[in-house]
Amino acid sequence: MTVAEHPPSRVRLCVSDCLLGTPCRYDAGSKPNAAVRELAANPEVEVVRFCPERASGLPIPRPPAEQRDGRVVLETGEDVTDAFVVGAEREVRRALAADCTHAVLKAKSPSCGTGRVYDGTFTGTLRDGWGVAAAMLRDAGVACASEETVETAGAAAFLAQSLESASSAR
Numbered sequence: 001m002t003v004a005e006h007p008p009s010r011v012r013l014c015v016s017d018c019l020l021g022t023p024c025r026y027d028a029g030s031k032p033n034a035a036v037r038e039l040a041a042n043p044e045v046e047v048v049r050f051c052p053e054r055a056s057g058l059p060i061p062r063p064p065a066e067q068r069d070g071r072v073v074l075e076t077g078e079d080v081t082d083a084f085v086v087g088a089e090r091e092v093r094r095a096l097a098a099d100c101t102h103a104v105l106k107a108k109s110p111s112c113g114t115g116r117v118y119d120g121t122f123t124g125t126l127r128d129g130w131g132v133a134a135a136m137l138r139d140a141g142v143a144c145a146s147e148e149t150v151e152t153a154g155a156a157a158f159l160a161q162s163l164e165s166a167s168s169a170r
Contacts, residue, residue, distance in 0.1 A: 010044050010045065010046050011044065011045055011046070011101060011102055011159065011162045011163050012046045012048060012098055012099050012100045012101055012102075013039070013040070013045050013046065013047055013048070013100060013101075013102045013103065013104060013162070014047075014048040014049075014050040014091075014095040014098070014100040014102075014103045014104075014105075014137070014142070015036060015040055015047050015048070015049060015050060015103070015104045015105075016050055016051065016104065016105045016106040016109075016112050016147075017030075017049040017050060017051040017054070018030045018031045018032075018051070018106055019031055019032065019033045019036045019037075019104065019106060019147050020032065020036065020037060020040060020047075020049065021037070022049070022051070024051045024053070024054045024060065025053075025060070026053065026058075026060065026061060026062050026063070026064050026065060027061050027064070028060050028061040031106060031147075033147040033150070033151070035147065035150045035151040035154070035155050035158075036104055036147050036150050036155075038155040039104065039150055039155040039158060039159060042155065042156075042159055044159060044163065045159065048094070048095055048098045048100050050091050050094075050095060050103065050105070050112075050133075051091065052084070052087040052088040052090070052091040052092075052111045052112070052132065052133035053084070053087055053109075053111050054087070055086075055087035055088075055090040055091045056080075056083040056084055056086055056087025056088075056090075057083060057086070057087070058080060058083050058087075062074065063075040063076050063078075064122065065080055065084070065110045066110055066117070066118040066119065066120045066121070066122060067110050067117050067118070067119070067120055067129060067131075068119070068120025068121075069120070072084045072110050072132065073120060075122050081132075084110065084111060084132045084133075085132060087111070087133070088111060088132045088133035088136050089136070091133055092133060092136040092137055092140060095137065095142065096140055096142075100142055101142060101143065101162070101165075102142065102143045102144075102145070102162045102165075103134070103137050103142050103143070103144045103145070104145055104146070104147060104149075104150055105131070105133075105134050105137075105144055105145070105146055105147075106146070106147065107146035107147060107148050108126060108146075109131050109134075110131055110132065111131045111132050111133045111134070112131045112133055112134050112146075113129065113130060113131035113134055113146075114130065114131070114134050114138075114144045114145060114146045114149075115128065115129075115130065115146075116128060116129065117129040117130065117131055143162070143165060145158070
């Protein structure tokens with residue numbers, strides 16, 4: 001029998017810490033998500049908490065940030081791209097060192113957005129794009145999804161799909 005015929009019994013999953021209830025967002029709040037917490041509580045899941053914005057060294061709280069013209073700017077206009085890149089690099093290195101194969105990241109975030117991010121006008125308008133850290137994870141081969149994906153699929157179905165894809169990647 002091949003390895004693919006024996007799916008792994010656990011998946012290493014990096015998860016945006018704010019989705020687990022840690023108050024690490026720009027506004028010193030969190031965004032606990034029931035489906036993500038259910039997924040993280042499953043014994044087949046090994047969670048690596050992930051927060052590139054906290055790892056950036058930027059203060060919490062601070063004004064909100066969005067992506068504009070390839071940069072990350074605060075609502076005040078201050079360019080914080082370099083800090084976002086530093087934080088993303090630190091957390092992505094940590095996730096890869098922990099052998100994470102999948103990530104569940106905060107939707108729409110300038111760090112963690114997966115396919116859609118706020119457009120830099122601070123009007124709530126979304127555009128196609130990836131958060132700084134999410135793009136680095138994706139480019140490193142980590143399968144990235146948002147909490148919205150987990151909610152839609154359901155924690156059990158998302159886990160089954162993650163286990164299957166981790167198995168076929170081996």
